[in-house]
Amino acid sequence: MAAAGRRVLVGRIVGLYGVQGWLKIESWTEPRTQIFRYQPWQLETAPGEMREIDGVSGRPQGKGLICHLPGVEDRDAAAALVGQDIHVARELLPPPAKDEYYWVDLEGLEVVTTEGVSLGRVSHLFATGANDVVVVRDGARERLIPFVQGTYVRSVDLSDGRMVVDWDPEF
The missing domain is CATH 2.30.30.240 (PRC-barrel domain)
Structure with missing residues (x-):
């Protein structure tokens, strides 16, 4: 089965950080900061509806991760994104090792x-x-x-x- 066109769930937006549009995220990549290398992100804005975002920046903050999305400049715009799943195109991920599978x-x-x-x-x-x-x-x-x-x-x-x-x- 071809992986082309498939999306992989790699994280979720879980909260707000500050007043300038930064977001707290949960990452399921290994290591967890690897999520920032896989771009563009595809946010699931509604069931079956995806919004593609490129140019995401982020870093570790305390025990978690925070990120900034282009065009999200204030807390209100960021609040609308909380709870959205973060997907990336399957082809962005490295090939799995022998006998390992995504x-x-x-x-x-x-x-x-x-x-x-x-x-x-x-x-x-x-x-x-x-x-x-x-x-x-x-x-x-x-x-x-x-x-x-x-x-x-x-x-x-x-x-x-x-x-x-x-x-x-x-x-």
């Missing part, structure tokens, strides 16, 4: 068992602390499969759009 690249893959039984498609993933979990949907049926490579996830083939799992289709 979640966005796994979404939409067909999931089949080692016996060839189709379980559906990857809807999304979530972290539990112990391991990530793949949510596989087939119509109204939903399966939660731990993303443990070698144990449950036997192979991932992004070019063929398929993930093979060792999983009981009845579970």
Whole structure:
């Protein structure tokens, strides 16, 4: 599955900083300051509506991060952005290491068992602390499969759009 045109959620605007339009942000990049290298940002202004912003500057401040967006010059303009998710184009991210995957690249893959039984498609993933979990949907049926490579996830083939799992289709 091609990554072109896909967006990756990398952070969120979480608060205001000062009176000159600066914002507090939460970053999910590693290291967290890497979020400033991935530009332009795409802010989700409403469900399905994106606003592209280039030229974002920012820095660590205390235990968090702050940023300034071009054209946002006062606290009122900044307040309108609080709560918006920060996305970047998938192609801006570095290639993952061998046997590592960006979640966005796994979404939409067909999931089949080692016996060839189709379980559906990857809807999304979530972290539990112990391991990530793949949510596989087939119509109204939903399966939660731990993303443990070698144990449950036997192979991932992004070019063929398929993930093979060792999983009981009845579970």
